[in-house]
Amino acid sequence: MRHPSRRVPRLALSLLALITLHVASAQTALASTTYGTFGLDVTAIDATVRPGDDFWAYANGAWAKSAHFAGNQEVVGVAVDFNALADARALNLMDRPEFLEAPDSDQRKVAQFYASWMDTVTRERSGLSPLRPLLARIARLKSRADLGAAFGAAEFASPFDIDVAPTASDPNRNEVVVSAGSLGMALSYYLQQGAAFDADRAAYRRYVEQILTLSGVAAPATKAEAIVALEMRMAKAQAQGTSGGDMVVPVPVLPTQLPQVAWLDLLKARDLGGAKELRLQSGASVRALAELVASVPLGTWKDYLAFRLVSDRADYLPAAFATAREDFYDRTLYGLTASRDRASQGVRLVEKAMPEAVSRLYVKRYMDTATTQAIREMFDNVKASYAELIDRAAWMDEPTRQAARAKLAALTACIGGPELKTDFSDLVVAKDDLFGNVIRSERKRAALLAASFSSPPDACARYGFAQGGNDFYVREENRVLIPSGSMIPPFFDPAADPAVNYGAIGVTIGHEIGHGFDVDGAAFDGHGRRVNWWSDASRKAFERMAARVAADYATIEVLPGLHVDGEKTLGEDMADLTGTQAAFMAYRKYQQRHGKAPVLNGTTGEQRFFLALAQMRRTNVREETLRFLVASDTHTPPRQRVNGVVRHIDAWYDAFSVRPGDPLYVPPADRIHLW
Known part of the structure; x- marks a missing residue:
């Protein structure tokens, strides 16, 4: 790899x-x-x-x-x-009752994070309440200028992925890299033709509508059509850069070269305001995505952010949300006929949230x-x-x-x-707050990236x-x-x-x-x-x-x-x-x-x-x-x-x-x- x-x-x-x-x-x-x-x-x-x-x-x-x-x-x-x-x-390293009160901070937090995943009772009882503060933030977006800070927030999806990586000319120095963000499906599902891909896209539109309906959004069918249409345009924009080169743009000239996005607000939201320049990976894609920020109605972007917020974290919400996500991704796209093992999913979640802590515990227990x-x-x-x-x-x-x-x-x-x-x-971890643990860990990962x-x-x-x-x-x-x-x-x-x-x-x-x-x-x-x-x-x-x-x-x-x-x-x-x-x-x-x-x-x-x-x-x-x-x-x-x-x-x-x-x-x- x-x-x-x-x-x-x-x-x-x-x-x-x-x-x-x-x-x-x-x-x-x-x-x-x-x-x-x-x-x-x-x-x-x-x-x-x-x-x-x-x-x-x-x-x-x-x-x-x-x-x-x-x-x-x-x-x-x-x-x-x-x-x-x-x-x-x-x-x-995670699933032991005694670990929940362990004196070792890594051990205790890893165990509590895992326990919160296994606690389905609290997840159901909490309902949509963990989502409401984040949905309210999206609702307060009043202009396209506000989208920059939202796209930079660790909690929200974005047409742009922000990373920190060594510079190509001086690998002893890091740079901020902007590339195309993730979509709801792999790129090929949007671009390839044929009956099978048409069926997958139709199933995806139904899934988007289902998530919006469960979230209590008005006019879910109309908004689902607009969200999928937006993702289709994002996919085509991403495809423009598959053969293009990178662009290095000084931060001070971003407002004139790519004025469609409030880049300074985006970088500030990621604690990367000190960056002097950005590397736009596959610059043609980034430019095309920026143009979408300006041309797509603000309401559609807000609906997209709300949908992705819920869809990306459906597994941490009541079972109806998790089941909807499973039915589309696991059963429709991947052909599964039974649910994934919950304990295994919990292991992956904790390893994603606190990999360094799990690594330290692993070394103590298994390193030979x-x-x-x-x-x-x-x-x-x-x-x-x-x-x-x-x-x-x-x-x-x-x-x-x-x-x-x-x-x-x-x-x-x-x-x-x-x-x-x-x-x-x-990092605050509570054994009865799965959604909060996930959001706080995502913010922690973003902070660690910025510090690097x-x-x-x-x-x-x-x-x-x-x-x-x-x-x-x-x-x-x-x-x-x-x-x-x-x-x-x-x-x-x-x-x-x-x-x-x-x-x-x-x-x-x-x-x-x-x-x-x-x-x-x-x-x-x-x-x-x-x-x-x-x-x-x-x-x-x-x-x-x-x-x-x-x-x-x-x-x-x-x-x-x-x-x-x-x-x-x-x-x-x-x-x-x-x-x-x-x-x-x-x-x-x-x-x-x-x-x-x-x-x-x-x-x-x-x-x-x-x-x-x-x-x-x-x-x-x-x-x-x-x-x-x-x-x-x-x-x-x-x-x-x-x-x-x-x-x-x-x-x-x-x-x-x-x-x-x-x-x-x-x-x-x-x-x-x-x-």
Whole structure:
């Protein structure tokens, strides 16, 4: 995963973000955290499938035949098991009666926040009373000039997203970044044509009307039509910037360059009044959205703010609101037939509200020094393999090679969990005030973001929470983040065979390093600066290689008539290809140091490496969700992701005797070796 800040749209959900589970399965996960006796589930292998026909099905086919979706699951498989263990660990930090009065402030507030989520009686009794002060603020907006402060408030939705991130020219300094804000659905649902998307848009209009009706708004049908029409215009405005560049605008000239928005009021509302300039990400989109602020009636904007206020927090209001939201998002868009597990949702809510506090508790309870050291060694080994790949890249000239080596040498990793100093003493948490807890935590998150503006960038402190399950690369800091939460089976198990660990978390580490050299990361040097370190010849050769990757993945059919969008998934696919190659080379080096791997259950070390890669993505996805992911996610779906990678790795052919004529066979001259 790439840098998780402003470049990832909020509704462009990754696979892990869609997963739900039952607490019972989570508690079972705590008791059983291994796969087989050496890290692989050999019972999942389907020996009736030839590896060269469909490697994912060979590695996972027996499991897939018996895997069934529960009514509240979009996804079933390893990803669910992984999240079950992660959620079980987090739940054990929250769901204990004695924690409600714990002397430790983090422990007490985390437990009280979780308890407020589970208290449905108080939620029903409170009714709409928690909303009324915020709805009154919206009602008091008298002019478009008042919208600026409203758009900057942490409590309200906005056509503009406000973030703080390292500057491209000087990554040691933060800047304020303005980009397109979130919508009620993913962008593609507004823009794509066809009966299915027409039906989704009609269902969304009915949902908007339902929320307005529940809120007691007059003329809900008319206002719902206007709100959806506004979001359609916002979506088209956002689409204008998909191929446009950023704009840096000094704050003093904003009133003349973009006069439609009261930017100074917006920044003041976010405690960012000290900013001297703004970076408008995809400036054409921001400009088009600003024009909407001026052209759309004030009343429509007020209705939009009220709708989003209620819809975005429907889960914290009486059950009628939560049910309406669930019926549209979970059942209509994602195809679920049962409700999500409430305890699991509570875990995610608390982790979103107080991630630093949960991280500190996680470190105390679960951090294992030996595991952290093992991951550090694996990171160093995979990084060393990248140096070899760079050295042997025949298409790269020597000056560019030296620059690439310098960037790799400067690459660092944040492993485990950082020492986080975030102070929550000023955050009021009450075990019987869910809505208030959520609003106060949103304000706290906004205050922390504003405070970071005047501090040196530190992705490890901002994103490297120990309980996190996603590894990622931060290009502005040239740093890989590997939280403790990702160091669990099937990605890493200290008792597993080394080949399995290299094929799972080793490949993941390689993937994240690879983002430093994909189409986006290649624009940044080893210090995180956006500078061109390429010669013209090497750049053109690299672009030709990238075009081959995009074209290759675009041939992959996910469902009949539905193909991978090779341009959209390009960065992730490039990282997969290079990361797998580097991890396998690192495993080979491991064998040279420790001796040839034994045959286990009839498999060689090389075979176990690739089987681990495939079983790491042992996941089935509902068709509705799969279509959603293809439309919105930047990753190739799990099955196609496995088969798309291995067919370009020479060692896979040798390990499984894949021959010409096999469906996955690619002639050596056509295999893509980026480095």
